[in-house]
Amino acid sequence: MAPSKNARTSSATQKFFCGCGGEIKMKTLFEQGKMKNVAECEKCKRLERRPSDFK
Numbered sequence: 139m140a141p142s143k144n145a146r147t148s149s150a151t152q153k154f155f156c157g158c159g160g161e162i163k164m165k166t167l168f169e170q171g172k173m174k175n176v177a178e179c180e181k182c183k184r185l186e187r188r189p190s191d192f193k
């Protein structure tokens with residue numbers, strides 16, 4: 139519900155950016171036999187569970 143500069147209605151191709159300015163890409167990892175979706179910054183390689191965790 140937070141106001142956003144580029145508020146768009148639920149777009150499937152929404153872009154997220156890290157605090158360092160890098161673009162966030164979704165990745166699928168295998169961990170202990172389980173598939174796990176994580177968000178990774180292209181630039182600083184920071185990993186978060188979801189793109190919205192990059193602040």
Ligand SMILES: [Zn+2]
Pocket residue numbers: 156157158159160179180181182183184
């Ligand atoms: Zn980053």
